[in-house]
Amino acid sequence: MMELTVDLGARSYPIYIGQGIIDNIGAFFEKHGLGKNSPHLVVTDEHVAEHHLPRVLGLLGEAGYKVSPYTVNAGEKSKSLAVLEDVVGVALDAGLDRKSSIIALGGGVVGDLAGFVAASYMRGIRFVQIPTTILAHDSSVGGKVAVNHPKAKNIIGAFHQPEMVLYDTSTLQTLPPRDVRAGLSEMIKHGLIWDSEFTAWCEDNADKLVGLDPEALQYGLYQGCKVKSIVVSQDEKENDLRAILNLGHTIGHALEAVAGYNELVHGEAISIGMVGAAKLAVQLGYSEDIYTVTKRILQKFGLPTRCPEHLDTDRIMEAMMHDKKFSGGNMVYIVPTAIGKVEIRKDVKPEWVRNIVEQLKRED
Amino acid sequence: MMELTVDLGARSYPIYIGQGIIDNIGAFFEKHGLGKNSPHLVVTDEHVAEHHLPRVLGLLGEAGYKVSPYTVNAGEKSKSLAVLEDVVGVALDAGLDRKSSIIALGGGVVGDLAGFVAASYMRGIRFVQIPTTILAHDSSVGGKVAVNHPKAKNIIGAFHQPEMVLYDTSTLQTLPPRDVRAGLSEMIKHGLIWDSEFTAWCEDNADKLVGLDPEALQYGLYQGCKVKSIVVSQDEKENDLRAILNLGHTIGHALEAVAGYNELVHGEAISIGMVGAAKLAVQLGYSEDIYTVTKRILQKFGLPTRCPEHLDTDRIMEAMMHDKKFSGGNMVYIVPTAIGKVEIRKDVKPEWVRNIVEQLKRED
Helix, strand or coil, X not given: CXXXXXXXXXXXXXXXXXXXXXXXXXXXXXXXXXXXXXXEXXXXXXXXXXXXXXXXXXXXXXXXXXXXXXXXXXXXXXXXXXHHHHHHHHHHHCCCCCCCEEEEEECHHHHHHHHHHHHHECCCCEEEEXXXXXXXXXXXXXXXXXXXXXXXXXXXXXXXXXXXXXXXXXXXXXXXXXXXXXXXXXXXXXXXXXXXXXXXXXHHCHHHHHCCCHHHHHHHHHHHHHHHHHHHHHCXXXXXXXXXXXXXXXXXXXXXXXXXXXXXCHHHHHHHHHHHHHHHHHHCCCCXXXXXXXXXXXXXXXXXXXXXXXXXXXXXXXXXXXXHXXXXXXXXXXXXXXXXXXEEECCCCHHHHHHHHHHHCCCC | CEEEEECCHHHCEEEEEECCHHHHHHHHHHHCCCCCCCCEEEEEEHHHHHHHHHHHHHHHHHCCCCEEEEEECCCHHXXXXXXXXXXXXXXXXXXXXCCXXXXXXXXXXXXXXXXXXXXXXXXXXXXXXXXXXCCHHXXXXXXXXXXXXXXXXXXEEEECCCCEEEEEHHHHHHCCHHHHHHHHHHHHHHHHHHCHHHHHHHHHCHHHHHCCCHHHHHHHHHHHHHHHHHHHHHCCCCCCXXXXXXXXXXXXXXXXXXXXXXXXXXXXXHHHHHHHHHHHHHHCCCCHHHHHHHHHHHHHCCCCCCCCCCCCHHHHHHHHHHCHHXXXXXXXXXXXXXXXXXXXXXXXXXHHHHHHHHHHCCCC
């Protein structure tokens, strides 16, 4: 098992990463002083529940904890105020008090929803994360939790740091191959923005990671969480530095929005977005290697590097303009200056980006 | 004008109190660096809107601010997730971004709702409070914001400190007499828990306060806010000391719940609750004066000191047991030990309280 501390002063918390660590969940709860007199609530989704809920409930029950389950439908639609109201009703019926905790067992949707319940129930109770996807290594660091509004994603939320994160790599073994690759896309991003050595390690271990080798996953998730935690520690409330985590996301979010559900999942869209950012770097005068290496690594992971040709460039540009990262009229763009280094550019002209989107449709 | 700082480290903020200070609202916004490039949203209720909304919108517009209004129905029902979703939709349509603010123009309901919008919109934007009731001097200090769930009041919320509070005593001139007295009940409470001199001043100035004399109101609100801010500064997240603010509230909340809407408003219920707490003090061996003085002051303000006889004692006791201050099985009670001093007792037996409720029905 590896352990990492996300350093946020009084709100610091550990991430435990390892094969089979859920078996010791009772001991982790005891170590963190979670109360046996107050009830707790596990929030999960229907798919994760099938694989892991009985185990988690059973182990916590054996350890003497009172725990109720709440299962949502899988997918983004569960991140709504209506579901929030329903979870809170169940929490009230179960008698959750200020010493209770909300346990998120699942991926990003479950983490975001359960985290916002924990942030707002009685004005904030403790929150434990048990991520069951690779992508969640990203969302489990930094405390950003939220639900959606019919008019905007993640617009109602909070910064609420968990008590601890239990990352059991054995829960990843049942992930569909497409989700594995897409999750690894964020891991590669963490290398590209901060750590050239880790980027090289990712490239060398692409096959092991895609094949879900437990040792490789443990190390890769540890390093990915570490980069994110360094960035978040320096900018908890997303004022400046934290923007670098958006490498590939400006184009990526726009592609996701235009392509619609299932043609491109998040990790695939940002893979294409990272190639776009690398092309922009070259155009701004940085080394051609940035583009070559970025693309080569992503392809080694079987991730897409080409924008689907049928997506309309006008609509992509429009989606980008609506993105909240463009507030105040300035276009904010994360540009690599070398492998493992990026800068925040506020002078990027929309024409340049349009040109790059066009080029991305012609990539091999 | 008087100015008070609520001391909460990086989250400290000023409360400005004075007659007609809204006239300078543009200058206050400029002083606090609220942006003219980002739109702002005023949340108010239908009654307050009639008296004060055009003035606030007009003055901010003249000062160069882009401000939209959002008006809710008066009353507790507006503190719901459905209204929250609606406000957020309006905020999105108006283009509010991370540099925008939510302005609460109204009493406790508007402050709680607007404050939770500010706490959760884009994970937290700035919040300005313009209280228009006397009772709101209590809720405008401490940052507790929330909406209700069908099963429980104030259960979904946050601690979100305002940027500033603009307390214009001229807005209080249109308050109904009953709301004036009920609001002053919390002011008296702030004297009773912390400051015997202020308690004496309240008694001497009862007629002026009830008559809405601007000088007396300014000083009384200043002192009331000051006591609360000292307590909150020492215990922002309501771990221990902050409980003393609940003097009179344990019995008071139960009476409110059983009496139902309009027979007893909040300030009246806690007036009776404070007499109950004073009786408990005497029973526990503290000076008889505590009871005599507490009751005399409340009566000078025309506040009730007797529990309506028809309220069922069993139901009152049951309501108290459901109150979240009783979590963990212990009955927590705030007991005065002298005028201007209280202690937190965790050893109060339900039988004693039942006996006091019975006595309260026979008070003169």
